[in-house]
Amino acid sequence: MYIMEGTMKKRLHKGRMQSVVKKVTAVILVSVLSLTSYRPALADTKQDLSNANDAKAAIEKKLQDVQNQLSQLNKDKKNIESYIKELDSNLASIDGDINSLGIQIEDKKNEITQAQEMLETVQQQSQEQYESMKLRIKYMYENGTDSSYLNMLITAQDMSDLLNKAEYINKITEYDRQMLDQYAATEQQIAETKELLEADLTSLEQMQVEVEGQKQALALIQSTKVNELQKLDNKSADAKAYQAQLEKDKKEQEAAILAMEAEIKRQEEEARRKAEEAKKNGTTPAVTVPTYDGGKFKWPTPSTRITSPYGDMEDRSSPHHGVDIGAKTRGVSGDPIYAAYDGTVTLATYSSSAGNWIWINHGNGLMTVYMHCSKLLVSEGTKVKKGDTIALMGTTGNSTGVHLHFGVRLNGKYVNPMSYFG
Template sequence: MKKQGLKIRAALFLVMAALASSPVLTSVAAATKKDVSSAKDKKSALEQEKMKTEEAIKSLQGLKSNTESYVKELDTKMNDLQSQVTKLENNISSKQKSIDETAVKLEEAQKTEKKQYASMKMRIKYMYEKGDSSYLNLLLEARSLSELLNRAEYVSKISEYDRKMLDQYVATKESIADSKKKLETEKAELQEMKTQTEAKQDSVQLLLNEKNKELQNVNAQIGEKSAQAKAYEDDIKAQEAKIAQMEAEIKKKEAEEAAKKAAEEAARKAAAAGKTNNSTTKGNTGSTTTTSTGSSSLRWPCPASGRITSGFGKRKSPTAGASSNHKGIDISASTGSSIVAAAGGTVSIATYSYSAGNYVVVNHGNGLSTVYMHCSQLLVSAGDTVKAGQTIAKVGSTGYSTGSHLHFAVRKNGSYVNPSSYVSP
């Protein structure tokens, strides 16, 4: 009996020595679940700030698009006004040419009128100086009545011709003068229209300059916000790495505690066996412990569809902003289809991202978490506890997406792994 007690104490001593010398137990992680929760809260806050920045970028891009459209419209208006100015200048030039040609005609008409007036004055002067005797003699010298009538008619025709021609030349001169005056009026009107159009040009150019400055300012703001979003993205990645490290430390601590409990349980059983079994043979002083590490398979996250449209790993980016290193699988499904939790766990993230759209992350413990992206609707919030198969969201096409589908991803100890190793339709 005494010898049996010594053996039991020796066994306990060996177990405790093994526990004390175990490298696993000598490194107890400082991180706690509270620290992980705090780190996740910080990450969530960063994601919220990043989302606000991305929304600001989206708003600025909308403003940029509107400003660019307005600038384009102003450019078109400037071109139209320039065409009007050019047309008016051509019309003014044409009017000036017509005015010059009319001035020449007017000058010629005035000369003709003067010549006709001079001829008429000479005849009147001749008649005045010679008196009526010349015409009387002309008539008396006629040798017949017929010649007399012819000579009388000749004298009348000369006077009538002089008057008619003078009236005609005066009318022509006045008509040409009226035409010249009308052309000059039209030219003045065209000149006024040109002046007004040029004033419009100046106003549009001023507005165009202001809009171009505004566009430059918007581009600068987009650049600043994009840099800020990139900084948030880097901070989020760093926070994710920190969370993964903490979770690994907690897992390590849990494993150490489990090993310690197992060793203590083995020692307790050994002690109990020594007390109850006084006839133990030489080979029965040890105990055999079987540790089973159960691995629960994950559920298929989209009951409505089993069609995978894009697998895990390298691929050609399907749309601007989408990754070419696919960190999950894409499951095609109609908008509004149910998305279920692949396993029970705690919702660590339920928010919106510019690239992932509405998305959920569920932490299942032991360093395993699942990700559900591009949702049309989220049905859970961060901190909620969910069961396997519980509907947590609806299929959609938010974020960087080419159509309605679920992007499903699996993270193991902080790294993305192929979901096909965990789930199947």
């Protein structure tokens, strides 16, 4: 438990550091955006777009980490809570033991008191018997001739001494002897019983001390666990605050990506306007701008094996924003990747998340995205026709196997690619 806490502390600390780095990145990105009034070159905007995409992926990765951390914290909390519950029930059962020991000790003390009273009664009866016997012996002496009776009485220290003077035993009346023997036996028996009761009492009191000790130890563990639980609650609160911050950062990055795409579109509109002006003036336009005519797409690779459909939530923190298509031969790179439609390559670069990737602008706010390629065969500005081989399939970037992630963006939003095929 403690080792785990240490690790979590480190993780949290690392998280905070990354948060700072990411905030700095966000500030830089925002600055880049505010510089759009300088009309940066289209290529720069596209590089920013790629960077913003990476930054967003990094935030998503951190979000996943913090979610794992939260679920671990919850697991730890549940463990401690169930342990505290167990301690509670142990403490309750110890309280029961202490209570029953208290009752037993009280009973034992009463029994000892009773034994003591009985002992005193028997001793008193015995003494009375002795006194009356002495009177009888005195009478025997006064009416007889043997002085040894009186001697015996004078020299005897107590009743048992008297009884032990064997030579005189037979002189005592049979009745007295029987009574004295009986009293002595009873007294001894009661004394023995009392001794046993006292021994019982001692062991009960020892048990009481032990159980009280156990109770104190358990109460100490319990307060430690309650403390630990409090610490975990604090950590959860920290992690949740961090999670909220990451969610906010992610939204900022998404906004940054949208703004950059809008900037690309604005520049294209401007080029289109210039082309129209040139047409009007009878001059040759400097640039041609693609226009999507609504035609059907070509499937972007020979394989049709879809490994993860659009909108898929399995093992993901947000819905899948494209279609994953596996290689013709599972795990083997190099399948050709085709341009899904006529257009201009807007982006052909490497990103740590998307790997080698391509964006094709088809015009009218429609773009296709091809990720994780082993090799790119086109570059930014290349005009492509539907079906042209633009790249080879691979598993570059944040990918777990050879596949093509094919995405379609319409006006800055990912849409379901399947509706563009015939």
